[in-house]
Amino acid sequence: MLILIAEDNEDNLEILTRRLKRKGHDLICARDGQEALDMACDALPDIILMDISMPILSGIEATQQIRKHPPLQETPIIALTAHAMASDREKCLSAGCTEFATKPIDFKALLGIIERLTKEPSTDHTASRQTL
Structure with a gap:
């Protein structure tokens, strides 16, 4: 899974990067909101971790711009x-x-949030079957 981490604090970025790599995730890192927007549009990550207080574009502004890009709307x-x-x-x-x-x-x-948000929908429909 490709995760974009948008974080301007080097210590936070290092901790997140190290721990997520240990879990086997592929990562790309942005250090400001504009870089996050550009990287998201180019790489189309599976999930984005967005620091809200960043330079150039805030995380709020970057998120709003990302949502305008059709492949990233969901x-x-x-x-x-x-x-x-x-x-x-x-x-x-x-x-x-x-x-x-x-x-x-x-x-x-x-990690629980990431797993919940990126889990594929179940294709097992046995729970919805009715016994006749």
Whole structure:
């Protein structure tokens, strides 16, 4: 799975990169919102981890621009932010983020979100079959 990490803090980027690589993910990294937008449009990642407070374009602005690109309209975007108020969550979701995670990142919870958002729909329809 190809993950775009958009993060301007080098320590956070290194931690996320190291841990996600250990889990076998392919990564591309952007250090500002404009770079995130450009990389997303070029690489079409499977999921995007978007820091909300970044230079050039904020994560909110980058997300809004990414959502205008048809191949990325359904790509999961997880907002990463130190701002944990309900209004911050709503602002991120309204901008087009799929999910919201607060910093410091709970890596186990983040992996759960990534798995949930990228899991293929089940093709096993046995649960919906009726017994006649």
